[in-house]
Amino acid sequence: MIRKQIIGIYRFYRDGFREMTWGRILWAIILIKLFVMFFILKLFFFPSFLKGMNTEEKQEYVGTELINRMY
Amino acid sequence: MLETIDLSMINWARAQFALTAIYHWLFVPLTLGLAVVMGIMETLYVTSGNEFWKRTAKFWMKLFGINFAIGVATGLILEFQFGTNWSNYSWFVGDIFGAPLAIEGILAFFMEATFVAVMFFGWNKVSKKFHLASTWLTGLGATISAWWILVANSWMQYPVGMEFNPETMRNEMVDFMAVAFSPVAVTKFLHTVLSSWIVGAAFVIGVSAWYLIRKREKEFALASMRVAASVGLFAALVTAATGDKSAYQVAQVQPMKLAVMEALYEGGTHEPLTVVGTLKIPEMLSLLATHDTEGYVPGINNILNGGYRLPDGTTALSADEKIKRGKEAIAALADFRKAKASGDETAAETALQTLDENMPYFGYGYIKDTKALVPHVGMMFWAFRVMVGLGMYFIAFFFLILFLSWKKRLERVNWLHHVALWTIPLAYIASHAGWLVAEVGRQPWTIQDMLPVNAAVSKLDAGSVQTTFFIFLVMFTVLLIAEIGIMVKTIRKGVE
Numbered sequence: 174m175i176r177k178q179i180i181g182i183y184r185f186y187r188d189g190f191r192e193m194t195w196g197r198i199l200w201a202i203i204l205i206k207l208f209v210m211f212f213i214l215k216l217f218f219f220p221s222f223l224k225g226m227n228t229e230e231k232q233e234y235v236g237t238e239l240i241n242r243m244y
Numbered sequence: 245m246l247e248t249i250d251l252s253m254i255n256w257a258r259a260q261f262a263l264t265a266i267y268h269w270l271f272v273p274l275t276l277g278l279a280v281v282m283g284i285m286e287t288l289y290v291t292s293g294n295e296f297w298k299r300t301a302k303f304w305m306k307l308f309g310i311n312f313a314i315g316v317a318t319g320l321i322l323e324f325q326f327g328t329n330w331s332n333y334s335w336f337v338g339d340i341f342g343a344p345l346a347i348e349g350i351l352a353f354f355m356e357a358t359f360v361a362v363m364f365f366g367w368n369k370v371s372k373k374f375h376l377a378s379t380w381l382t383g384l385g386a387t388i389s390a391w392w393i394l395v396a397n398s399w400m401q402y403p404v405g406m407e408f409n410p411e412t413m414r415n416e417m418v419d420f421m422a423v424a425f426s427p428v429a430v431t432k433f434l435h436t437v438l439s440s441w442i443v444g445a446a447f448v449i450g451v452s453a454w455y456l457i458r459k460r461e462k463e464f465a466l467a468s469m470r471v472a473a474s475v476g477l478f479a480a481l482v483t484a485a486t487g488d489k490s491a492y493q494v495a496q497v498q499p500m501k502l503a504v505m506e507a508l509y510e511g512g513t514h515e516p517l518t519v520v521g522t523l524k525i526p527e528m529l530s531l532l533a534t535h536d537t538e539g540y541v542p543g544i545n546n547i548l549n550g551g552y553r554l555p556d557g558t559t560a561l562s563a564d565e566k567i568k569r570g571k572e573a574i575a576a577l578a579d580f581r582k583a584k585a586s587g588d589e590t591a592a593e594t595a596l597q598t599l600d601e602n603m604p605y606f607g608y609g610y611i612k613d614t615k616a617l618v619p620h621v622g623m624m625f626w627a628f629r630v631m632v633g634l635g636m637y638f639i640a641f642f643f644l645i646l647f648l649s650w651k652k653r654l655e656r657v658n659w660l661h662h663v664a665l666w667t668i669p670l671a672y673i674a675s676h677a678g679w680l681v682a683e684v685g686r687q688p689w690t691i692q693d694m695l696p697v698n699a700a701v702s703k704l705d706a707g708s709v710q711t712t713f714f715i716f717l718v719m720f721t722v723l724l725i726a727e728i729g730i731m732v733k734t735i736r737k738g739v740e
Contacts, residue, residue: 185361185365185366185369186361186365188365188369189361189364189365189366190365192365195306195734196309196364198730199309199310199313199314199730200313202313202314202723202726203313203316203317206317206723207317209719210317210320210321210324214321214324214712214715215324218328218708218711218712218715219324219325219327219328219712220327220328221327221328221331222327222328222329222331222702222704223327223331223334223335231335232335232411232412232413232414235331235332235335235336235413236413236577236581238332238699238703239332239336239413239574239577239699240574240577240578240581242610242698242699243571243574243575243609243610
């Protein structure tokens with residue numbers, strides 16, 4: 174029963190994508206955009222500033238920053 | 245130290261956030277607005293069985309799909325920036341910001357991805373009613389996503405439901421319901437979502453008017469205009485009502501924002517509302533801000549100098565006093581952390597008490613000059629008037645479209661078709677003016693009274709932020725050109 178439903182859902186999406194006309198270009202835009210965002214921008218331009226620190230180090234870093242910035 | 249944070253870094257980080265938010269908000273309101281219009285059209289199809297409404301709904305769905313595809317995930321770039329450019333802020337807000345954004349992400353993915361697929365692929369594969377439910381649930385999914393984003397934004401404007409933990413340096417959520425249903429969040433949600441319906445309605449009317457100008461798709465255009473004007477008029481009236489509520493809340497929780505919106509330097513009782521120049525409505529500002537024509541509304545200088553009576557009966561502190569207490573809070577935080585590190589629990593307890601007493605002013609400790617507490621008056625004054633002025637215009641515009649539609653004269657009023665076409669950009673301008681008021685008006689705060697931008701920003705080189713600013717500028721402009729190009733092509737093709 175569940176297997177049948179999964180196959181039904183799979184066919185629904187498969188046929189939907191196959192029958193697309195004007196939607197193809199939109200999917201191309203979506204995929205290119207997501208690639209640029211996650212594999213170029215996020216990886217090379219937007220690393221987490223606190224990356225590489227464990228929780229205690231992050232607490233210490235932000236604590237020191239927020240105290241020192243008062244002066 | 246503050247000197248080590250390049251001020252241009254703060255400005256570039258702010259500019260980058262503003263740029264991406266502005267572009268993102270070109271797509272979102274149209275998604276929210278078109279979802280309602282096409283939902284109503286499909287409902288008319290299912291209830292009447294008239295194929296005309298099916299064709300009509302399918303056409304607007306196509307434009308919805310283009311906008312959805314180009315706009316989807318553009319908001320994620322804002323989240324990238326939190327971790328890179330605003331790392332102190334990201335850590336400081338803790339799970340309060342993370343929880344709503346996580347819920348938004350999961351909901352957006354599952355609800356929208358599932359039902360959008362049924363909406364586009366399921367016309368001949370699922371029942372009419374199931375398809376209709378999917379169409380409405382697509383819109384509902386987008387609206388619920390907006391809810392969580394607006395909850396996060398509202399918390400920054402009116403932080404509630406949390407406690408600051410000086411050991412972890414994070415704000416911890418103690419009352420989820422207070423965060424999720426804060427009065428500011430509820431009003432902001434209604435105001436923002438309903439104003440987005442105006443954008444959707446204006447878009448549908450404008451495109452339909454273009455067909456009338458070109459003497460094409462007459463029946464389709466007139467029917468679309470009738471549905472969109474009904475949605476638009478309802479939305480414009482509710483937006484006006486929630487705008488009034490929002491102004492009242494701003495007066496309570498962000499009085500400086502209200503004062504700069506009005507360019508009010510010296511406040512008082514019986515305050516008039518400035519329309520423009522010397523044109524004023526007597527006692528209206530007092531009425532809007534306090535729901536009492538005799539109510540006291542503080543001006544910019546009053547807020548900076550303090551000494552006036554607050555609604556709770558206490559006396560307002562001056563900016564200098566708040567800065568002093570903010571510095572005491574930060575010094576107490578330093579003492580607490582030092583005492584904890586050395587294992588001196590008594591000293592830690594004393595420091596914690598001082599911190600708690602002064603925590604409401606924590607962010608003021610980073611303010612070097614009281615002038616920094618005043619947002620840009622000119623920009624706020626005019627952005628507010630553009631938003632309200634256009635809001636009133638939309639009520640009249642939608643009413644006129646509906647009236648002429650009822651009188652069956654809409655087709656013949658050529659000048660109105662041109663006005664309708666130009667109302668599309670006006671709807672976007674009004675929507676963005678609203679965000680300008682909300683976001684410029686809360687400067688210098690990332691979190692009201694708790695964390696100003698100069699404390700929230702990462703210690704980064706401005707050059708790296710400049711680079712990504714221009715990458716985004718190019719990327720979003722390309723996306724926008726693609727959206728407009730594909731939409732224009734689809735509109736020119738007409739209803740199939």
